[in-house]
Amino acid sequence: MNKDKTRNLRQALGSFPTGVTVVSCLDKNKNPLGFTANSFTSVSLDPQLISICIDKESFNIDSFSITKHFAVSVLSEDQQSISTTFATPNEDRFQNVEWRTEDTGSPIIENAVAWFDCNTRQVIDAGDHLILIGEIIAFDSSPKTPLMYLRGNYVNLGLEQKMLLAMENENTKIVVGAIIEWHKKVFLLKDKTNKSLYFPSASRLGHIDDNDSLLGILKNLKISINEHYLFSVFEKAEDKTSLIYYRAQVKEALEDMDDYFYPFDDIPFDKLSDEASRIMLKRYIKERELNAFGIFVGKESEGKVEAISKK
Secondary structure (H helix, E strand, O other): OOHHHHHHHHHHHOOOOEEOEEEEEEOOOOOEEEEEEOOEEEEEEOOEEEEEEEEOOOOOHHHHHHOOEEEEEEOEOOOHHHHHHHHOOOOOOOOOOOEEEOOOOOEEEOOOOEEEEEEEEEEEEEOOEEEEEEEEEEEEEOOOOEOEEEOOEEEOHHHHHHHHHHHHOOOOOEEEEEEEEOOOEEEOEEOOOOOOEEOOEEOOOOOOOOOOOHHHHHHHOOOOOOOOEEEEEEEOOOOOOEEEEEEEEOOOOOHHHHHHEEEHHHOOHHHEOOHHHHHHHHHHHHHHHHOEEEEEEEEOOOEEEEEEEEO
16 A cells, blocks of 8 residues: 555544553563553453554564463543653653553553453454454453544543533633644734734634634635644633634635735734734644644643643
């Protein structure tokens, strides 16, 4: 399969949202090994079987292809740093991670949403991956919210739900805006009175058929965004307004819209309507260059960035 078809297939498969797990075992010297995987699924309830896929190019492949036991830990939404650790080449991924063992001796991540301790039932050769079938020996779960992965992005379900509830609360003053990119250009509107630049915004995210919502306004501006991700959630100091900003990329822009898109290296930051917008846009450009996005949560002047994602 050529590179374009491979990339397109990966994008299509990425349309299916999954949880995020750490798959682990002990090597021949009893050292813990593990990798991040979202190719985890239930196979059978009787007998109790699960499966996991591992890339044959993984440097853990030799150990996992012969292991008699392995464990799967389903990560919670506050364990994204663990997911990143186990997805990054590192000789000792367990060094700064709390873990324990249960029946088989395979490592289990502490505070995971769920875990499954397994005997290896079967190893199946499947193209460029191996499929491990595990017979569940012990397991447990909790009501925590799991870490989700969709289209190359981590999704914070708890934060998304809070934002949607806030938008539905008539007593909460909300501004919902969007940072929209097209080929490393940012979409900005111009105030006719003072000529300042600002991001498109509304009092709710809404629907494309709701002309007063953000998605409706964007539709009327002939901007079509199929995917949007939380980028910043903060409170305005002077009037306690909650501001919720999404980020999105458009694949195409109409020719008559080109004047609304400003190249990253030619943005007139001094014309942006407020300091929060300047800070937010500078952060977006920096994270875009790193190809790693986070969600800022806090007040207008302080807070923290969490839920780093790739896109």
